[in-house]
Amino acid sequence: MSKPRVAFFDFTSCEGCQLNKLNFENDLLDILELVDIVEFREAMDDRADEYDIAFIEGSISTPTCVERIHDIRRRSKILVALGSCAVSGGINAMKNLYPPEWVKETVYGEDKYLFPSIPVQPVSAIVKVDYEVRGCPMSTPEYLHIFKSLVLGRKPEIIDYAVCVECKQKENECVLDKGMFCLGPVTRAGCGAICPSNGQYCTGCRGLVSNVNENGAIEMLKLHNLSTHEAMKRMKMYCANEID
Amino acid sequence: MYSENIIKFDQMKRYFFDQDTSIKFLEYLIGKGTVIAPHKKGETSYSFKKVDDVNEVVFDYSRTIQPLKKFFLPPQETLLNFNLTDNSFSEPEVVEEKKIFFAIHSYEMQSIRRLDYSFTKGNPESNYLSKRENSCFIGISFEPDEWHFSKSVGIEIEKLEGFCLFFEPVENGHLVFEVNETGREMLSEFGAGVLVDTPLDFEITDKHFKAKIKYHYNRLPQVFEHVYHSKVWDKVAEKCVGCGTCNLLCATCYCFDVRDEVDLNMINGKRERFWDSCMLNSFAEVAGGDDFRDKLSFRTRHRLFRKFKYITEESGELQCVGCGRCSRFCPAQINIVDIINDLIVDYTEQQEKQVI
Numbered sequence: 071m072s073k074p075r076v077a078f079f080d081f082t083s084c085e086g087c088q089l090n091k092l093n094f095e096n097d098l099l100d101i102l103e104l105v106d107i108v109e110f111r112e113a114m115d116d117r118a119d120e121y122d123i124a125f126i127e128g129s130i131s132t133p134t135c136v137e138r139i140h141d142i143r144r145r146s147k148i149l150v151a152l153g154s155c156a157v158s159g160g161i162n163a164m165k166n167l168y169p170p171e172w173v174k175e176t177v178y179g180e181d182k183y184l185f186p187s188i189p190v191q192p193v194s195a196i197v198k199v200d201y202e203v204r205g206c207p208m209s210t211p212e213y214l215h216i217f218k219s220l221v222l223g224r225k226p227e228i229i230d231y232a233v234c235v236e237c238k239q240k241e242n243e244c245v246l247d248k249g250m251f252c253l254g255p256v257t258r259a260g261c262g263a264i265c266p267s268n269g270q271y272c273t274g275c276r277g278l279v280s281n282v283n284e285n286g287a288i289e290m291l292k293l294h295n296l297s298t299h300e301a302m303k304r305m306k307m308y309c310a311n312e313i314d
Numbered sequence: 315m316y317s318e319n320i321i322k323f324d325q326m327k328r329y330f331f332d333q334d335t336s337i338k339f340l341e342y343l344i345g346k347g348t349v350i351a352p353h354k355k356g357e358t359s360y361s362f363k364k365v366d367d368v369n370e371v372v373f374d375y376s377r378t379i380q381p382l383k384k385f386f387l388p389p390q391e392t393l394l395n396f397n398l399t400d401n402s403f404s405e406p407e408v409v410e411e412k413k414i415f416f417a418i419h420s421y422e423m424q425s426i427r428r429l430d431y432s433f434t435k436g437n438p439e440s441n442y443l444s445k446r447e448n449s450c451f452i453g454i455s456f457e458p459d460e461w462h463f464s465k466s467v468g469i470e471i472e473k474l475e476g477f478c479l480f481f482e483p484v485e486n487g488h489l490v491f492e493v494n495e496t497g498r499e500m501l502s503e504f505g506a507g508v509l510v511d512t513p514l515d516f517e518i519t520d521k522h523f524k525a526k527i528k529y530h531y532n533r534l535p536q537v538f539e540h541v542y543h544s545k546v547w548d549k550v551a552e553k554c555v556g557c558g559t560c561n562l563l564c565a566t567c568y569c570f571d572v573r574d575e576v577d578l579n580m581i582n583g584k585r586e587r588f589w590d591s592c593m594l595n596s597f598a599e600v601a602g603g604d605d606f607r608d609k610l611s612f613r614t615r616h617r618l619f620r621k622f623k624y625i626t627e628e629s630g631e632l633q634c635v636g637c638g639r640c641s642r643f644c645p646a647q648i649n650i651v652d653i654i655n656d657l658i659v660d661y662t663e664q665q666e667k668q669v670i
Contacts, residue, residue, distance in 0.1 A: 100578040218576050227573060231594040234557035234645070239389035239589055241380045243356030246645050255557035255645045279556070280595055283610060286555045290646040 074122035074221060077109035078152075079142055081128030081135050082162050082190070087153035087208040088112045088127055094210070104221050121146045123220055126199075129155040129162045130191045143197040148220060151193045152213070154206040154308055158277045161206070163190040163310035192311065201226055205261055206275035206308065212260045229260040230280050233272050236263035245271045246294050251304060256287045274308045284313065323472070323482075323491060324514045327498070329507035332487040339490075340368040340416065342504045347412030347448075350385065352378055365416070373417055374483070376459045377637055381565035382415065382422050383429055386445045387589075389562075393441065394585040398576065403585075408444045417454040417481065420473040421464035421635040425565030426451075427476060431629050432568055450496055453477035454488075458523045461638030463651050466527035467534075469635055525641075525651045528658050531632060537654075537661045538623040542615070546656045551611035553646045558591035560640035560648075561617060566633045567591070592616050618653065 078088055092113060094101065108118035124146035130136060143149055154160035165173045166189045174182040193199050201220075203213045212229070219226035233254035237244070245252040245266045253274035254266055265272050291301035305313055331339060343349045348364055351371040355361035360375045362382060380389070396403040430446070433439040455471055456462075464471070474480055478497035481488040490507060492498045501507065529537065561567045571590040576583035590597060593614070598607040607613050621634040634650070641649040 097578055104578070104580065214578070215575065218578065218580070222576060222580065230596050231591075232555070232557040234559050235562060235589075235591065235594065238380070238559055238562040238643075241355070241361055241384075241389075243359040243379065244643060244645070247359070248357055252645075255555045255559075281556075281608070283551070283555050286553055286610075286646060289553060290555055293647050294645075 073104065073106045075108045075118060075120065076105040076123045076125070077107070077118060077121040077142075077146075078112070078125045079109070079127065079138075080111065081126065081139070081156065081193070082131040083128030083153065083155040083160070085112060085127065086206075087156075087203075090207045090210060091213070097214070101217070119145060123148045123150060125150050125152050126156050126193050127152045129159045130188075130193060130196050131162060131165075132185075132187050136188075136196055139193060139196050148200045149193075149197065150201045150203060150216060150220075151199045152203050153208040154204060154275055154277065156193045157202045157204050158309065159190045159192050159311040160275075160308060164306065166190055166310050167306065190311070202228065204258055204276040209261045209264075209276070211262065229258060231259055232279055233257045233259045233261065233263050233266065233276075235259050236261070237266050240267055242266050249294075251291070251294070251296060253304065255290060256282050256305075274305060276308075278305075278309055278312050322474070327492040328510050329490045329492075329501060330484070330487060330510050331481075331490050331507050335506050336373070336481075336488060337368050338506060339504055340365065340371060343414050343416065343500075344368070346500075347414050349414045349416055351416040355379065362415075371417065373454065373481070373488075374457070375417075376456070377419070377462070377639060377642065379639075379643070380563060381637065381639065382418065382426055383565060383568070385413065385415075385449075386426070386429065386442050387568055387570070389589045391441065391587050392584050393572070393587055396574075396583050396585065397581060398583065399581050411448065413449045415449060415451045418451050418477070419456050419464075419637075420453060420471055421462075421469050421637045422565060423451055423453060423476040424464075424469050424473065425635045425637070428566045428625075428629075428631065428633055428635065429568060431631070432566075432625065435628070450478050451476055452479045452481065452497075453493075454481040455483060455521075458521055458525075459638070460524045461642040461649075462636060463523060463525040463527060463638060464636030465523050466525070466531060466651070467632050467634050467636040468531040471521055525638065525649075527651060528655050534622050534632065534654070535626055537658055538619060540661050540664055541657045542619075544657055544660045546653060546660055547611040547615045549656070550614045550648060550653055551609065553648055554593075554610045554614060555646055556593050556595065556610050556613065557645060558593045559643050559645065560650075561591035561593050562589050563639040563643050565635050565637050565639065566621070569597075592620070614653075618650070622654075 080088060109116060124142055130139060151157045155162055174187060178185050201216050203216055216226040236259045237254060240263060250271045252271040254272035256278050257272050257274040258276040258279050261276060288298055288301045350362055351365050352360050352375045353363045353370055354372055360372060360378045362378050365371055392406050394403045394405060433442040474493050477493045480491040480493050492501055569590045569592060570587040572587045574583060574585050599605045607616055622632055625633045
């Protein structure tokens with residue numbers, strides 16, 4: 071059986087998720103045993119026509135992005151969104167909270183007409199996405215789980231519960247109890263609660279759990295001395311497209 | 315009810331341990347097996363942990379974050395190691411060791427008894443039972459905080475069942491009661507401590523619980539007969555964010571999820587189980603994408619019914635032990651005692667309507 075042909079693409083993003091993969095180091099050679107990487111701009115020059123698995127990083131924010139992602143989708147059997155930007159729009163989507171003309175003016179000044187831009191959207195708003203790896207940057211264990219599952223031809227298990235679950239499994243002292251802010255109770259796990267486990271709070275980089283109780287979340291943050299305005303602001307950092 | 319307990323205590327042989335003697339006793343225990351005791355964790359929390367330094371053991375604590383179940387049903391546990399090439403598997407070896415649990419509160423002890431029931435009924439669960447073997451428990455009294463309500467579910471602070479010894483704090487130290495034969499052997503081998511043979515000159519008292527359920531615990535199953543359609547569930551669901559903390563830290567919740575993970579060599583792998591929670595999105599999802607408890611109100615109801623009705627009908631015991639973890643650690647500050655008291659109000663109103 072020939073190895074799956076894998077490609078990586080970047081859209082509007084910091085390319086940190088791709089870089090994260092090059093940081094696998096010890097595992098990198100094992101990964102290369104399993105697949106043929108046929109396109110990966112950040113690491114090599116080669117190009118290919120078709121892909122068994124295309125990993126997409128970054129959000130869709132220009133008309134060119136839309137054309138490119140359609141093109142990639144047409145040539146890919148499986149398409150996986152990598153990281154917050156690709157999955158939900160990520161922090162790029164914060165621009166959607168402001169008038170588009172003002173945003174263009176602020177970023178590009180008088181050259182704004184040279185840079186056509188559209189509201190930031192997740193990849194799934196344009197084409198069918200088969201699997202998602204969340205996080206900013208994407209979670210390495212989750213990425214490897216999906217990667218291995220696809221190579222084995224089995225369906226990956228995608229976590230849809232709160233970061234609290236992983237914090238409790240690790241018996242972390244609750245960040246909220248320390249008087250800090252935390253979005254863990256409504257943010258999707260899969261990161262191993264890495265931030266709360268290391269003295270940080272959860273900023274919600276992996277997006278909200280599905281069927282989230284938005285009002286409950288705001289009331290919860292109010293109980294911990296955050297105003298509604300502040301609570302909304304914090305939640306919108308990574309979830310501008312998910313919250314009304 | 316308490317007088318009975320005092321008689322029980324009065325009849326037991328007891329020793330006075332000052333703090334030094336207690337520390338020496340801990341050192342003695344370390345020579346006997348793995349000693350597990352409460353330790354400070356973070357700024358304001360506690361955790362059960364293997365004792366490495368006897369001076370770090372905390373005698374006076376409210377409650378640990380994770381309950382004692384973590385030693386018998388770990389948060390993450392490998393069930394099998396498998397090999398995809400030759401289709402074989404092996405079970406990981408369980409290290410046989412004597413475990414001595416020190417400074418355990420009565421509700422915690424009772425939670426282990428509840429888990430024993432759940433894991434031995436029907437098909438005995440070997441993973442739990444193999445870890446559960448060779449354990450003995452030394453109890454200690456505690457001062458209830460605003461979340462403890464174990465007395466409301468029928469578990470007194472000085473409930474001795476399951477313990478081999480029991481520590482009761484007194485001035486400058488502890489009175490150590492010989493609860494059973496194992497405890498007697500330990501104390502006689504240890505040899506130190508001052509035998510107290512005067513009648514109890516203090517009262518084993520009903521310490522004041524701040525959190526109370528309005529009804530006697532034997533009426534609670536009756537209440538749960540009538541509150542399935544209560545509005546209380548919707549009220550709780552408005553506040554609940556479904557994070558699962560209440561179940562994960564519950565002393566008697568035992569649900570788990572099983573996942574297989576293959577190594578990068580695509581040959582070896584392991585089957586692991588993790589603590590799961592019926593408050594979570596995916597818990598009641600079935601093939602085809604249906605979810606038979608798709609609302610937080612249904613899930614909260616299920617959580618409480620599991621504690622006060624479903625298993626209780628079979629075992630005859632409430633599954634809630636009143637440790638107060640679900641309330642204490644809930645980020646939305648939902649309090650189980652408030653829920654039950656609201657349900658009681660709902661129930662009484664229903665009863666009154668029926669009379670009219």
